[in-house]
Amino acid sequence: MSEILSAKEQVPEVTRRETLVRLGVGSFALAACGACLFGYKFLSPNVLYEPSTVINLGQPGRFSPNSVTADPENGIYAVHSAEGFYALSAVCTHLGCLTVWKPDASLIACPCHGSKFDRHGIKLEGPAPKPLPWLKVWLSDEGDLMVDRGAFIPPNQYIRT
Amino acid sequence: MMPAMEGYWNQLRRTRVWKSVFRSGTGTSNLHRSQVVQQSIFLHLLAVKVRKRAISFRVTWYLGTLSTATFAILVITGIPLMLYYHPSAPQAYADMKDLQFVVTAGVFLRNLHRWSAHAMVLLVFAHMFKVFYRGAYRTPREFNWVVGVILLTLTLFLSYTGYLLPWDQLAFWAITVGSNLLSAVPLVGEKVRFLMLGGHTVNANALLRFYVLHCVILPAVAVMFLAIHFWRIRKDGGIHTGELKAAVKEDIPHA
Numbered sequence: 001m002s003e004i005l006s007a008k009e010q011v012p013e014v015t016r017r018e019t020l021v022r023l024g025v026g027s028f029a030l031a032a033c034g035a036c037l038f039g040y041k042f043l044s045p046n047v048l049y050e051p052s053t054v055i056n057l058g059q060p061g062r063f064s065p066n067s068v069t070a071d072p073e074n075g076i077y078a079v080h081s082a083e084g085f086y087a088l089s090a091v092c093t094h095l096g097c098l099t100v101w102k103p104d105a106s107l108i109a110c111p112c113h114g115s116k117f118d119r120h121g122i123k124l125e126g127p128a129p130k131p132l133p134w135l136k137v138w139l140s141d142e143g144d145l146m147v148d149r150g151a152f153i154p155p156n157q158y159i160r161t
Numbered sequence: 162m163m164p165a166m167e168g169y170w171n172q173l174r175r176t177r178v179w180k181s182v183f184r185s186g187t188g189t190s191n192l193h194r195s196q197v198v199q200q201s202i203f204l205h206l207l208a209v210k211v212r213k214r215a216i217s218f219r220v221t222w223y224l225g226t227l228s229t230a231t232f233a234i235l236v237i238t239g240i241p242l243m244l245y246y247h248p249s250a251p252q253a254y255a256d257m258k259d260l261q262f263v264v265t266a267g268v269f270l271r272n273l274h275r276w277s278a279h280a281m282v283l284l285v286f287a288h289m290f291k292v293f294y295r296g297a298y299r300t301p302r303e304f305n306w307v308v309g310v311i312l313l314t315l316t317l318f319l320s321y322t323g324y325l326l327p328w329d330q331l332a333f334w335a336i337t338v339g340s341n342l343l344s345a346v347p348l349v350g351e352k353v354r355f356l357m358l359g360g361h362t363v364n365a366n367a368l369l370r371f372y373v374l375h376c377v378i379l380p381a382v383a384v385m386f387l388a389i390h391f392w393r394i395r396k397d398g399g400i401h402t403g404e405l406k407a408a409v410k411e412d413i414p415h416a
Contacts, residue, residue: 043356050360096341097334112338 053150060085060145060161068108068119070101076135076149077101077108079119084158087137087147088121093130108132120155131155206388208395215400220295224288229387231281236380238274242267246326248372250365253328278320285316297401305393308386315383322375328368336363336371 055074063069063080070077070090075098077088090099090108097112107124108117115126122131136151137159145159173179185196195209214220245264246256260267289309292298298306325336340358344350359366394400 040356043359045359045366048360048366050362050364095338097338112334 053148055147055149056140057087057145057147059143060139060159063145068101068103072098072100074147074149076147077119077132078145078147081119081158084160085137085145086158087135087149088119088132089135089149089152090132092128093123093132094126094128099132206391206395208399211399212402214402220402221400222287222291224284224291228281228284228288231277231284232383232387234277235274235281238270238277239376239380242270242274243376248326248369250328250368253326253368257327257329278323282316282320285313289313292401295401295403302393302397302401305390305397308390308393312383312386312390315379315386319375319379319383322371322379325363325368325371326375333363336367340367 051074055071055076057063057071057078060080063078063085065080066082067080068077069079072090075090077090079086079088088108091097092099092110092112092115094110094113094115097110099108099110099115099117102109106119108119108121109115110126110128113127115128116124117128117132118124120131121134133152134155134157136148136153137157138146139159139161140146143161174183183197184200185193198204198207198209242260245260245267247253257271260271262268292306292309321336321339325332340354340363343357344354346353355361357367357370358364359370
Protein backbone atom coordinates (compact mmCIF):
# COMPACT_ATOMS: atom_id res chain seq x y z
CA MET A 1 0.00 0.00 0.00
CA SER A 2 2.74 2.42 0.98
CA GLU A 3 4.60 1.64 -2.26
CA ILE A 4 1.63 2.63 -4.35
CA LEU A 5 1.28 5.88 -2.45
CA SER A 6 4.91 6.90 -2.93
CA ALA A 7 4.65 6.19 -6.66
CA LYS A 8 1.57 8.37 -6.79
CA GLU A 9 3.41 11.20 -5.07
CA GLN A 10 6.06 11.29 -7.79
CA VAL A 11 3.56 11.79 -10.59
CA PRO A 12 3.07 15.55 -11.06
CA GLU A 13 -0.51 16.64 -10.67
CA VAL A 14 -1.99 17.79 -13.97
CA THR A 15 -5.52 19.08 -13.82
CA ARG A 16 -7.98 18.65 -16.65
CA ARG A 17 -7.87 22.40 -17.25
CA GLU A 18 -4.08 22.40 -17.61
CA THR A 19 -4.22 19.52 -20.06
CA LEU A 20 -6.79 21.31 -22.18
CA VAL A 21 -4.80 24.57 -22.05
CA ARG A 22 -1.65 22.73 -23.17
CA LEU A 23 -3.56 21.05 -25.96
CA GLY A 24 -5.02 24.40 -27.01
CA VAL A 25 -1.72 26.27 -26.94
CA GLY A 26 0.02 23.38 -28.67
CA SER A 27 -2.45 23.19 -31.52
CA PHE A 28 -2.38 26.97 -31.85
CA ALA A 29 1.43 26.91 -32.11
CA LEU A 30 1.22 24.11 -34.67
CA ALA A 31 -1.32 26.08 -36.70
CA ALA A 32 0.87 29.20 -36.46
CA CYS A 33 3.88 27.24 -37.82
CA GLY A 34 1.66 25.91 -40.60
CA ALA A 35 0.48 29.41 -41.42
CA CYS A 36 4.10 30.64 -41.62
CA LEU A 37 5.02 27.79 -43.95
CA PHE A 38 1.87 28.42 -45.99
CA GLY A 39 2.75 32.12 -46.31
CA TYR A 40 6.33 31.41 -47.27
CA LYS A 41 5.32 28.84 -49.90
CA PHE A 42 2.58 31.09 -51.27
CA LEU A 43 4.95 34.05 -51.63
CA SER A 44 7.55 31.99 -53.52
CA PRO A 45 6.45 31.81 -57.17
CA ASN A 46 6.52 28.27 -58.58
CA VAL A 47 6.70 29.43 -62.18
CA LEU A 48 8.70 32.46 -63.22
CA TYR A 49 7.96 34.05 -66.57
CA GLU A 50 11.48 35.39 -66.83
CA PRO A 51 13.36 35.24 -70.14
CA SER A 52 15.68 32.29 -70.74
CA THR A 53 19.29 32.78 -69.69
CA VAL A 54 20.48 31.18 -72.92
CA ILE A 55 21.02 33.71 -75.70
CA ASN A 56 21.59 33.02 -79.37
CA LEU A 57 23.96 35.64 -80.75
CA GLY A 58 23.79 34.39 -84.34
CA GLN A 59 26.67 33.63 -86.65
CA PRO A 60 30.13 34.52 -85.25
CA GLY A 61 30.94 36.25 -88.56
CA ARG A 62 28.78 39.23 -87.66
CA PHE A 63 31.24 40.30 -84.95
CA SER A 64 34.18 42.10 -86.54
CA PRO A 65 37.63 41.20 -85.18
CA ASN A 66 38.83 43.09 -82.11
CA SER A 67 35.32 44.32 -81.26
CA VAL A 68 33.15 44.57 -78.12
CA THR A 69 29.42 44.32 -78.84
CA ALA A 70 26.98 45.29 -76.11
CA ASP A 71 23.64 43.50 -75.87
CA PRO A 72 21.78 45.62 -73.28
CA GLU A 73 18.54 43.63 -73.71
CA ASN A 74 20.28 40.52 -72.37
CA GLY A 75 22.85 42.29 -70.23
CA ILE A 76 25.95 40.82 -71.87
CA TYR A 77 28.99 41.80 -73.97
CA ALA A 78 30.13 39.67 -76.88
CA VAL A 79 33.85 40.17 -77.41
CA HIS A 80 35.76 39.08 -80.52
CA SER A 81 39.42 39.26 -79.57
CA ALA A 82 42.57 37.97 -81.22
CA GLU A 83 42.39 34.84 -79.02
CA GLY A 84 38.76 34.13 -79.98
CA PHE A 85 35.24 34.80 -78.78
CA TYR A 86 34.14 35.29 -75.20
CA ALA A 87 31.21 36.86 -73.40
CA LEU A 88 31.06 39.04 -70.28
CA SER A 89 28.14 39.80 -68.01
CA ALA A 90 27.21 43.49 -68.36
CA VAL A 91 25.65 43.54 -64.88
CA CYS A 92 27.86 45.49 -62.50
CA THR A 93 29.15 43.36 -59.62
CA HIS A 94 28.58 46.26 -57.23
CA LEU A 95 24.78 46.67 -57.08
CA GLY A 96 23.48 45.20 -60.32
CA CYS A 97 23.28 48.21 -62.64
CA LEU A 98 23.71 47.70 -66.36
CA THR A 99 27.18 48.84 -67.48
CA VAL A 100 27.96 50.46 -70.83
CA TRP A 101 30.83 49.95 -73.29
CA LYS A 102 32.72 53.18 -74.01
CA PRO A 103 34.45 52.65 -77.37
CA ASP A 104 36.38 55.96 -77.16
CA ALA A 105 38.03 55.07 -73.85
CA SER A 106 37.96 51.35 -74.64
CA LEU A 107 36.49 50.46 -71.27
CA ILE A 108 33.28 49.32 -69.58
CA ALA A 109 31.72 51.87 -67.22
CA CYS A 110 28.85 51.68 -64.75
CA PRO A 111 26.59 54.76 -64.71
CA CYS A 112 25.36 54.18 -61.14
CA HIS A 113 28.47 54.43 -58.95
CA GLY A 114 31.35 54.86 -61.39
CA SER A 115 32.96 51.42 -61.48
CA LYS A 116 35.18 50.83 -64.54
CA PHE A 117 36.33 47.59 -66.14
CA ASP A 118 38.52 46.72 -69.10
CA ARG A 119 37.38 44.51 -71.97
CA HIS A 120 38.43 41.42 -70.04
CA GLY A 121 36.13 42.37 -67.20
CA ILE A 122 39.02 43.26 -64.90
CA LYS A 123 38.14 46.06 -62.51
CA LEU A 124 40.02 49.31 -63.13
CA GLU A 125 38.39 51.52 -60.51
CA GLY A 126 35.27 52.12 -58.48
CA PRO A 127 33.33 50.34 -55.75
CA ALA A 128 32.76 47.05 -57.62
CA PRO A 129 34.10 44.21 -55.43
CA LYS A 130 34.68 41.71 -58.25
CA PRO A 131 35.55 41.67 -61.95
CA LEU A 132 32.76 41.21 -64.49
CA PRO A 133 32.18 37.46 -64.76
CA TRP A 134 32.94 35.53 -67.90
CA LEU A 135 29.99 33.61 -69.31
CA LYS A 136 29.71 30.14 -70.78
CA VAL A 137 29.93 30.36 -74.59
CA TRP A 138 29.54 27.55 -77.14
CA LEU A 139 28.67 26.97 -80.76
CA SER A 140 25.29 25.47 -81.57
CA ASP A 141 24.87 22.72 -84.17
CA GLU A 142 23.95 25.43 -86.66
CA GLY A 143 27.21 27.23 -85.89
CA ASP A 144 25.51 30.02 -83.93
CA LEU A 145 27.31 31.61 -81.00
CA MET A 146 25.42 30.70 -77.82
CA VAL A 147 25.80 32.36 -74.40
CA ASP A 148 24.36 31.34 -71.04
CA ARG A 149 24.28 34.50 -68.96
CA GLY A 150 23.45 32.45 -65.88
CA ALA A 151 26.58 30.28 -66.13
CA PHE A 152 29.78 31.93 -64.90
CA ILE A 153 33.11 30.37 -65.95
CA PRO A 154 36.73 31.09 -64.98
CA PRO A 155 38.21 33.83 -67.21
CA ASN A 156 40.42 33.46 -70.28
CA GLN A 157 38.50 30.68 -72.01
CA TYR A 158 37.98 31.50 -75.66
CA ILE A 159 35.88 30.01 -78.45
CA ARG A 160 37.64 29.77 -81.81
CA THR A 161 35.75 29.30 -85.03
CA MET B 162 -18.86 82.64 -33.21
CA MET B 163 -21.71 85.06 -33.91
CA PRO B 164 -24.55 84.95 -31.36
CA ALA B 165 -27.12 83.79 -33.91
CA MET B 166 -24.82 81.00 -35.11
CA GLU B 167 -24.14 79.96 -31.56
CA GLY B 168 -27.88 79.75 -30.97
CA TYR B 169 -28.32 77.37 -33.89
CA TRP B 170 -25.30 75.39 -32.77
CA ASN B 171 -26.68 74.92 -29.27
CA GLN B 172 -30.09 74.08 -30.68
CA LEU B 173 -28.50 71.39 -32.87
CA ARG B 174 -26.68 69.95 -29.89
CA ARG B 175 -29.92 69.68 -27.95
CA THR B 176 -31.62 67.54 -30.62
CA ARG B 177 -32.28 63.89 -29.97
CA VAL B 178 -30.26 62.79 -33.00
CA TRP B 179 -27.19 64.73 -31.89
CA LYS B 180 -27.46 63.36 -28.38
CA SER B 181 -27.75 59.82 -29.68
CA VAL B 182 -24.48 60.26 -31.56
CA PHE B 183 -22.58 62.45 -29.10
CA ARG B 184 -23.53 61.35 -25.61
CA SER B 185 -21.64 64.19 -23.98
CA GLY B 186 -24.54 66.62 -24.38
CA THR B 187 -24.46 70.38 -24.36
CA GLY B 188 -22.70 71.56 -21.25
CA THR B 189 -19.64 73.77 -21.12
CA SER B 190 -18.39 72.56 -17.77
CA ASN B 191 -15.01 70.83 -17.49
CA LEU B 192 -16.84 67.53 -16.98
CA HIS B 193 -18.72 67.91 -20.26
CA ARG B 194 -15.60 68.98 -22.07
CA SER B 195 -13.70 65.94 -20.88
CA GLN B 196 -16.64 63.73 -21.80
CA VAL B 197 -16.44 65.02 -25.37
CA VAL B 198 -12.91 63.64 -25.55
CA GLN B 199 -13.58 60.43 -23.67
CA GLN B 200 -16.66 59.47 -25.67
CA SER B 201 -15.24 59.95 -29.16
CA ILE B 202 -13.31 57.11 -30.72
CA PHE B 203 -11.13 59.59 -32.60
CA LEU B 204 -10.41 61.91 -29.66
CA HIS B 205 -10.11 59.37 -26.88
CA LEU B 206 -6.53 58.58 -27.88
CA LEU B 207 -5.68 62.10 -26.74
CA ALA B 208 -5.42 63.44 -23.23
CA VAL B 209 -8.45 65.17 -21.75
CA LYS B 210 -6.24 67.93 -20.38
CA VAL B 211 -2.85 69.21 -21.49
CA ARG B 212 -0.69 71.84 -19.98
CA LYS B 213 -0.32 75.06 -21.95
CA ARG B 214 3.43 74.55 -22.14
CA ALA B 215 2.99 71.16 -23.85
CA ILE B 216 1.18 72.72 -26.80
CA SER B 217 3.54 75.68 -27.21
CA PHE B 218 5.43 75.64 -30.49
CA ARG B 219 8.90 75.64 -28.99
CA VAL B 220 8.45 72.35 -27.13
CA THR B 221 7.80 70.13 -30.16
CA TRP B 222 7.88 72.44 -33.22
CA TYR B 223 4.67 70.44 -33.94
CA LEU B 224 6.81 67.94 -35.82
CA GLY B 225 4.71 64.92 -34.85
CA THR B 226 1.50 66.67 -35.87
CA LEU B 227 3.08 67.77 -39.15
CA SER B 228 4.27 64.21 -39.86
CA THR B 229 0.73 62.96 -39.26
CA ALA B 230 -0.65 65.72 -41.49
CA THR B 231 1.63 64.70 -44.38
CA PHE B 232 0.56 61.07 -43.85
CA ALA B 233 -3.10 62.20 -44.09
CA ILE B 234 -2.35 64.11 -47.31
CA LEU B 235 -0.62 61.01 -48.71
CA VAL B 236 -3.64 58.81 -47.99
CA ILE B 237 -6.09 61.39 -49.38
CA THR B 238 -4.09 61.96 -52.60
CA GLY B 239 -2.99 58.33 -52.94
CA ILE B 240 -6.46 56.79 -53.16
CA PRO B 241 -7.64 58.87 -56.18
CA LEU B 242 -4.27 58.16 -57.88
CA MET B 243 -5.04 54.43 -57.58
CA LEU B 244 -8.15 54.92 -59.73
CA TYR B 245 -6.05 55.78 -62.80
CA TYR B 246 -3.13 53.44 -62.17
CA HIS B 247 -2.72 49.80 -63.23
CA PRO B 248 0.15 48.06 -61.43
CA SER B 249 1.24 46.12 -64.53
CA ALA B 250 4.26 46.41 -66.79
CA PRO B 251 4.51 48.42 -69.00
CA GLN B 252 1.05 49.96 -68.48
CA ALA B 253 2.10 51.57 -65.18
CA TYR B 254 4.44 54.00 -66.95
CA ALA B 255 1.73 55.03 -69.42
CA ASP B 256 -0.74 55.52 -66.56
CA MET B 257 1.76 57.73 -64.74
CA LYS B 258 2.16 59.80 -67.92
CA ASP B 259 -1.63 60.00 -68.29
CA LEU B 260 -1.88 61.27 -64.74
CA GLN B 261 0.61 63.97 -65.63
CA PHE B 262 -0.81 65.06 -68.97
CA VAL B 263 -4.35 63.72 -69.51
CA VAL B 264 -6.24 63.32 -66.23
CA THR B 265 -7.80 66.51 -64.88
CA ALA B 266 -5.89 67.58 -61.76
CA GLY B 267 -3.86 64.36 -62.09
CA VAL B 268 -0.58 66.23 -62.08
CA PHE B 269 -1.73 68.18 -59.00
CA LEU B 270 -2.55 65.00 -57.06
CA ARG B 271 0.59 63.23 -58.21
CA ASN B 272 2.88 66.12 -57.32
CA LEU B 273 1.13 66.68 -54.01
CA HIS B 274 1.61 62.98 -53.25
CA ARG B 275 5.26 63.10 -54.26
CA TRP B 276 6.16 66.28 -52.38
CA SER B 277 4.25 65.18 -49.29
CA ALA B 278 6.17 61.90 -49.39
CA HIS B 279 9.47 63.78 -49.40
CA ALA B 280 8.18 66.11 -46.66
CA MET B 281 7.03 63.18 -44.53
CA VAL B 282 10.45 61.51 -44.60
CA LEU B 283 12.06 64.84 -43.68
CA LEU B 284 9.55 65.60 -40.91
CA VAL B 285 9.73 62.13 -39.39
CA PHE B 286 13.51 62.41 -39.16
CA ALA B 287 13.23 65.94 -37.74
CA HIS B 288 10.67 64.63 -35.21
CA MET B 289 13.09 61.89 -34.19
CA PHE B 290 15.96 64.36 -33.70
CA LYS B 291 13.76 66.77 -31.75
CA VAL B 292 12.60 63.98 -29.43
CA PHE B 293 16.19 62.81 -29.06
CA TYR B 294 17.72 66.19 -28.25
CA ARG B 295 14.96 67.04 -25.77
CA GLY B 296 15.47 63.71 -24.02
CA ALA B 297 11.81 62.83 -24.57
CA TYR B 298 12.75 59.19 -25.19
CA ARG B 299 13.62 58.63 -21.53
CA THR B 300 11.57 56.70 -19.00
CA PRO B 301 8.58 56.39 -19.03
CA ARG B 302 8.53 57.06 -22.78
CA GLU B 303 11.07 54.46 -23.93
CA PHE B 304 8.46 52.17 -25.46
CA ASN B 305 6.96 55.03 -27.43
CA TRP B 306 10.46 55.69 -28.81
CA VAL B 307 10.51 52.07 -30.00
CA VAL B 308 7.12 52.54 -31.65
CA GLY B 309 8.54 55.70 -33.25
CA VAL B 310 11.48 53.72 -34.67
CA ILE B 311 9.01 51.22 -36.18
CA LEU B 312 7.07 54.14 -37.70
CA LEU B 313 10.29 55.60 -39.12
CA THR B 314 11.09 52.24 -40.74
CA LEU B 315 7.55 52.04 -42.13
CA THR B 316 7.89 55.57 -43.51
CA LEU B 317 11.12 54.67 -45.29
CA PHE B 318 9.66 51.43 -46.64
CA LEU B 319 6.55 53.27 -47.86
CA SER B 320 8.83 55.75 -49.60
CA TYR B 321 10.88 52.93 -51.13
CA THR B 322 7.89 50.91 -52.39
CA GLY B 323 6.33 54.05 -53.87
CA TYR B 324 9.57 54.73 -55.73
CA LEU B 325 9.03 51.76 -58.07
CA LEU B 326 5.45 52.56 -59.05
CA PRO B 327 6.16 55.15 -61.85
CA TRP B 328 7.95 52.26 -63.60
CA ASP B 329 10.48 54.54 -65.28
CA GLN B 330 14.26 54.13 -65.57
CA LEU B 331 14.93 55.85 -62.25
CA ALA B 332 12.42 53.60 -60.49
CA PHE B 333 13.75 50.43 -62.10
CA TRP B 334 17.41 51.04 -61.32
CA ALA B 335 16.75 52.44 -57.85
CA ILE B 336 14.89 49.26 -56.90
CA THR B 337 17.53 47.10 -58.63
CA VAL B 338 20.25 48.75 -56.55
CA GLY B 339 18.16 48.75 -53.36
CA SER B 340 17.17 45.10 -53.63
CA ASN B 341 20.77 44.14 -54.36
CA LEU B 342 21.76 45.94 -51.16
CA LEU B 343 19.21 43.74 -49.38
CA SER B 344 20.77 40.57 -50.82
CA ALA B 345 24.02 41.47 -49.04
CA VAL B 346 22.33 40.56 -45.73
CA PRO B 347 23.96 37.33 -44.50
CA LEU B 348 22.08 34.04 -44.90
CA VAL B 349 18.56 35.34 -45.59
CA GLY B 350 19.34 38.31 -47.88
CA GLU B 351 19.00 36.50 -51.21
CA LYS B 352 15.81 34.73 -50.12
CA VAL B 353 14.17 37.90 -48.77
CA ARG B 354 15.03 39.68 -52.03
CA PHE B 355 13.45 36.84 -54.01
CA LEU B 356 10.27 36.96 -51.93
CA MET B 357 10.07 40.76 -52.07
CA LEU B 358 10.52 40.91 -55.85
CA GLY B 359 8.66 37.70 -56.61
CA GLY B 360 11.51 36.75 -58.96
CA HIS B 361 15.22 37.20 -59.65
CA THR B 362 14.95 40.61 -61.30
CA VAL B 363 12.78 43.70 -60.94
CA ASN B 364 9.85 42.72 -63.15
CA ALA B 365 6.03 42.67 -63.30
CA ASN B 366 5.80 40.55 -60.12
CA ALA B 367 7.93 43.06 -58.24
CA LEU B 368 5.75 45.95 -59.44
CA LEU B 369 2.58 44.22 -58.23
CA ARG B 370 4.09 43.26 -54.87
CA PHE B 371 5.37 46.77 -54.28
CA TYR B 372 1.95 48.15 -55.23
CA VAL B 373 0.15 45.96 -52.70
CA LEU B 374 2.72 46.75 -50.02
CA HIS B 375 2.55 50.47 -50.80
CA CYS B 376 -1.24 50.81 -51.02
CA VAL B 377 -2.55 48.24 -48.55
CA ILE B 378 -0.17 46.47 -46.19
CA LEU B 379 2.21 49.23 -45.13
CA PRO B 380 -0.43 51.98 -44.69
CA ALA B 381 -2.61 49.61 -42.63
CA VAL B 382 0.31 48.67 -40.38
CA ALA B 383 1.33 52.35 -40.14
CA VAL B 384 -2.17 53.39 -39.02
CA MET B 385 -2.10 50.71 -36.33
CA PHE B 386 1.25 51.87 -34.98
CA LEU B 387 0.20 55.53 -35.23
CA ALA B 388 -2.77 54.74 -32.97
CA ILE B 389 -0.46 53.07 -30.44
CA HIS B 390 1.98 56.00 -30.73
CA PHE B 391 -0.69 58.64 -29.96
CA TRP B 392 -2.29 56.62 -27.20
CA ARG B 393 1.08 56.10 -25.55
CA ILE B 394 1.72 59.86 -25.45
CA ARG B 395 -1.27 60.17 -23.10
CA LYS B 396 -0.46 57.03 -21.15
CA ASP B 397 3.16 58.10 -20.62
CA GLY B 398 2.16 61.41 -19.06
CA GLY B 399 1.55 63.66 -22.04
CA ILE B 400 4.02 65.53 -24.18
CA HIS B 401 7.46 65.74 -22.60
CA THR B 402 8.04 69.35 -21.63
CA GLY B 403 11.32 68.87 -19.87
CA GLU B 404 9.79 69.42 -16.42
CA LEU B 405 10.10 67.13 -13.44
CA LYS B 406 8.27 63.81 -13.55
CA ALA B 407 6.49 64.52 -10.25
CA ALA B 408 5.04 67.72 -11.64
CA VAL B 409 3.72 65.87 -14.68
CA LYS B 410 1.87 63.37 -12.52
CA GLU B 411 0.18 66.08 -10.49
CA ASP B 412 -0.77 68.18 -13.47
CA ILE B 413 -2.61 65.62 -15.50
CA PRO B 414 -5.44 63.82 -13.78
CA HIS B 415 -6.72 60.64 -15.40
CA ALA B 416 -3.75 60.63 -17.76
